Amino acid sequence: MIRFWNKRLKTGILTEAPDIDEELAALRKSLKDEVKKKFAGSLAIRMVDSGSCNACEAECNALSNPYYDLERLGIYFVASPRHADVMLLSGLMTFNMTPHVLDAYAQIPEPKWVVTLGDCPAMQAPFEKTFAVNAPATEHLPVAHHIPGCPPAPDAIIRGLLAFLKKI
Amino acid sequence: MRLIARYAVELEEAYEVVTVWDEQTDRVRVPKSDPHIETLSRTHPAAIWFERKMHDDFGIIIDNAFDNRPLVHQERFPRGLHPMQKHFTQTAIEPAEYLPYKYEAIGGDGVFEVAVGPIHAGIIEPGHFQFSQAGEDMLHQEVRHFYKYRAVEKMLEGKTLQEAKAIIERISGNESVAYQTAWRDIVLQAAKSELPEANRKYHALLLELERIIHHLTDLGFIPNDAGFGAALAFCSKLSEEARRQMQCLTGHRFGFGAISFDEVQIDTEALRVYLDDLEKEMMFFEEWITDIPSLWDRFDTTGILAHHKALKYDTVGVVARASGVAQDRRDNDFYRTHGFVLHTEKSGDVAARFKQRLAEVKNAIVMMRALLTETTESVVLNEVHGGDYTAYAESSLGELFMNIIVKDGIIERFFVRDPSFMNWQALHLMMPGNIIADFPLINKSCDLSYAGNDL
Structure with a gap:
């Protein structure tokens, strides 16, 4: 264990605010007020994959790595839709997933928002419409904001979430 | 021999069922008017998903299989539709009446089932796991997937x-x-x-x-x-x-x-x-x-x-x-x-x-x-x-x-x-x-x- 602590001291703090520091500093006050007023100090996200390639999920997982550490912004992912303010939706809304996505959305208490993640739910990825694809998500859910990218990199997701918070 | 893949190809009058092994490839033709094929799942259990998929995709009937449930087509999928057939060109389908899926389960005193999914607690992909439990002990688990089925095979044709x-x-x-x-x-x-x-x-x-x-x-x-x-x-x-x-x-x-x-x-x-x-x-x-x-x-x-x-x-x-x-x-x-x-x-x-x-x-x-x-x-x-x-x-x-x-x-x-x-x-x-x-x-x-x- 002593080796581990040595390593930790040597490595130091990695967390960076890539190049959004200035933007972040400017946004921080209003963001804090918004989150405080609307979300009691913390924004809870329920991530739902409706038929992605798993790259969007990998980038959301990367948000928790030491480089991004999303939770320091008061934004965190929750296990149940009943604990969530926002549904973050990735994927093509497949025929098989559509009823489950709508079910999860129904379980989120009001007020609630849908943010779509990546090009798939907006039908802007290279995938084409088939009988098994129900995207775009806007035809099935009230989408409040869209974060584009294939997949959006972690800093683009952070930026997108900030833009969403500014908007509402 | 190791089974690598088993799939069907639509021809003019027949379906060709291709079975790929590590040492050889077998091809069998079955007429479209009465498409039947013998299951491989008795000796190679993993053949069963290939065969169930083949039935969903083309309507080929698998004889003597231990499992004939739909695989890719779930509860609300229109019955009798086999979308990999060439003449199927619809780009949208309407959900059909809900038909429950019968999960594999072990019966017995005090044995209960736990259903997990398709949406899981973490940031992960959707899929369903059905457990038969005796208290904490897992007796059996069924993996049920294909929630993310986008029909990529059809999309690329x-x-x-x-x-x-x-x-x-x-x-x-x-x-x-x-x-x-x-x-x-x-x-x-x-x-x-x-x-x-x-x-x-x-x-x-x-x-x-x-x-x-x-x-x-x-x-x-x-x-x-x-x-x-x-x-x-x-x-x-x-x-x-x-x-x-x-x-x-x-x-x-x-x-x-x-x-x-x-x-x-x-x-x-x-x-x-x-x-x-x-x-x-x-x-x-x-x-x-x-x-x-x-x-x-x-x-x-x-x-x-x-x-x-x-x-x-x-x-x-x-x-x-x-x-x-x-x-x-x-x-x-x-x-x-x-x-x-x-x-x-x-x-x-x-x-x-x-x-x-x-x-x-x-x-x-x-x-x-x-x-x-x-x-x-x-x-x-x-x-x-x-x-x-x-x-x-x-x-x-x-x-x-x-x-x-x-x-x-x-x-x-x-x-x-x-x-x-x-x-x-x-x-x-x-x-x-x-x-x-x-x-x-x-x-x-x-x-x-x-x-x-x-x-």
Whole structure:
């Protein structure tokens, strides 16, 4: 264990605010007020994959790595839709997933928002419409904001979430 | 013989059922008017998903199968519809009346069922697991998937190989380079063109980098599922750094668009420095993690896949190798001259799959050094010839099989068997004798793809 602590001291703090520091500093006050007023100090996200390639999920997982550490912004992912303010939706809304996505959305208490993640739910990825694809998500859910990218990199997701918070 | 894939192709008057083994390929024609085929599932249990899918896709009836339930078509899918048939061209369907799916369940006093999914608690892909429980003990588990079914096979029909590329590389994000490599081999066969050695080395290097990223992610998540979060913090740092290398090399964090026939310049010096650094980090990680007894107490003997079962279920990749099956698509002269060593483990448990990944990361570092090359050449492809083309790749999950039939320059039939399609069918074998709290740990130790499986 002593080796581990040595390593930790040597490595130091990695967390960076890539190049959004200035933007972040400017946004921080209003963001804090918004989150405080609307979300009691913390924004809870329920991530739902409706038929992605798993790259969007990998980038959301990367948000928790030491480089991004999303939770320091008061934004965190929750296990149940009943604990969530926002549904973050990735994927093509497949025929098989559509009823489950709508079910999860129904379980989120009001007020609630849908943010779509990546090009798939907006039908802007290279995938084409088939009988098994129900995207775009806007035809099935009230989408409040869209974060584009294939997949959006972690800093683009952070930026997108900030833009969403500014908007509402 | 090892079963690799089994699928159908629609002809004028008949369906051709193709069964791919490691030693041969069998082709049987069944008339469209009365399509019947005998099941293989009595001797090769993993044939059953292929056969159930074949029925959903084409309406081919499987005789003497132990399981005739729909596979891809779920509760609300219109009955009697077989969308892979050529005459089916609808791009939308209406949900039909809900028809419940009958799960496999074990009966008995006090035995109850636990349903998990399709939407899971974490940031993961959707799929369903149904457990038969005696208290904490798992008696049986059924894996039920295909929630992410996008009908990629149908989507690609009628496209040229070049048009299909952007979709093929997005079938499974974690295996993008592997899918692209298989696509590349098919294009080369169809165009009767050769790939220069330097290009081959560069593409193999990217495939190893993809493997490193994926394994590092798992080396963090597996201990995390056993309650050891520090490993996740450590390895997610390393996997982020590896992903940034992918970004530097290919301009994309997942390598989408990375495999091409264009000339590429590579900054070998920067990559060499990175690899030296990663090697040191891995040495530290291995020493540190091996020294934590409470962690290995959870890993050892948990979720065992016995060697004979790994063979019987025709498993591939990390799962097979951790159970002592010496099977790897990289086991050839090209890879061996670049430092590839086929590593296997014996115990087939979570510990074995963890150690297997560690060994593969270390080997991938050695191979990447040997594969370093300054520049690739631009390749001019000849005209595409029609034909039936097959390619393999060893993705970070295991053996990937791809078959494309090209006719008049466009795709007539596209079939791909993701490694996860085999391994998901063996997952339930690891459950008996373990408690349900160990399921996430066992599942993560295999880390299978849902998107690649469901297509």
